[in-house]
Amino acid sequence: MSDKLLVRAEAERLFAFFKAQGAEAVDAALMQPAGTLLDLYGEDIRARAYVTHDPDQGEMMLRPDFTVPVVQRHMAEGGEPARYTYLGEVFRMQQAGSGRATEYLQVGYEVFDRSNPEAADAEVFSLFAEVLSPLGLRPATGDIGILKAAVASLSTTEKRKAALMRHIWRPRRFRALLDQFTGKAAPSSARTAFLAVAQKEGAVALVDRAGPEIGLRSRGEVIRRTDALLNDAAEPLIGRMEAEVLETILALRETLPNAFAHLSDLAVDLTGLNSALERMERRMDALNDAGIDLDGLPFEASFGRTHMEYYDGFVFGFMAESRPDLPPVATGGRYDALTRVLGGGQEIPAVGGVIRPELVQELREGLV
């Protein structure tokens, strides 16, 4: 058999495994409307997805993942609860010269279920652990929900929290904002001077003097944001204690039970963490019930921050420790907010993940 057929056979095996769990097999169009994906991921996705053009449908993208079309399908016509599995190619533009695959199969499993989200987290993780168990992969877990709860419980303005929340998936920008709000980075002299003038003369006078109103962003919007900058400058900085707790959380890397104990200690000062911690505890119980060895399970609070933009709760990955050159063999997580964005007013707790069969097949060959 050719390599491609071997990979296909591996994919079919994984697909059959998820179907045997009772998941409904679904498919999605190879060409997806670019607008939806661009609105979700921003222009950055143009560097990662192949864009093409159709005279009737406009800009289209070769399917960069299944999650978006599967969520759309579920929100439009799915019954509840639902479990789906799929098998098909995804296409990823890679950096020039990287040599990474631009087209590969994914097998996925997605759960839409309101009844017990933590049990669903554990269900997805343990199924992936089971089907991948012969490969001896290193699992990783995290929880974007803990980070979000930590940000939400800072004693600062809603605007600052919203700014931090928006950039949870962009660690560098998040860091810059945090340094600004804690006073670690002083405002530029230009900004200080600008605020002094705005304070003295008022935003209206400044805007009128600066030039004519052109374009869609209106004079009113400029004045409102200038006033917001003035208000923000008058707000106290985020305290050092709170900033340190957040830093500790961002850097947390432990086994799952130790991480939980550590976070529980932090929650004494940062009580806003409590409901996220309750979810974490229920998830640990569910994982334990599913036969997962919690003491052997790593937890990194920052895991999944850079490459899993729509995940907003539990996140996980499976890596081949002996092959650091390979991308993760499997990744997944919870994406409740995505169902809200794509659901047109509706939402449902959802969690899922994908496996790359060609990596499974390659690693399996290395075993024999």
Add this chain to the structure above:
Amino acid sequence: MTLKLGLPSKGRLMAKTFDWFAERGIKMERTGSDREYAAQVEGADLELVLLSAGEIPRELRAGRIHLGVTGSDLVRERIPAWEEVVKELQPMGFGFADLIIAVPAFWVDVTTLDDLDAAAAAFRAEHGHRLRIATKYHRLVREFLQDAGVADYQLVDSQGATEGTVKNLTAEAVADITSTGETLRANHLSILSDGLIHRSQAVLFKSRKASWGDAERAALADLTERL
């Protein structure tokens, strides 16, 4: 062996390129009628290929020319992983232009990329679509903004008169080349303080993809000696 040298086929860029080589003892001139794209050279074993400046990156990438003169902005925009494909032999000291991001001057609250990012988030909430930036330098601008962590913007293509797009309501901001900033000022636009994406100038590039046998290498060594 004759090296193929791609040159801009018209305008000031061509004239300055000719001057630059003339100062180094290599005389180039157009031949035939004004409209014929042909040129000859004295003082070096070069074959001149007259091309639009925008096509020179493509020809360098394909290896159809050994050397080429074009703007460093065009090479960076049009050749992915450009450093693996071409080598900068000599910056030529003309054709200076800065690729920058500019916003309406009356946006007194937006002077940095941080501001642009925050304003883009507010703009999207207010108007229901991402803040539009008009440009023809899609790759350079996108990589620059991604690196800076700017979100909630979209690039709209503008192949000319880009400074007018804000007034015409087809974009909220622009990313374009400017040398003196006069056109920007005339269109009531102002450059972000950290909005310099690339400082471009004309550069003599070497294609790594062209065929480089011993004879070509010797010809290049001979040429670079004189430059």
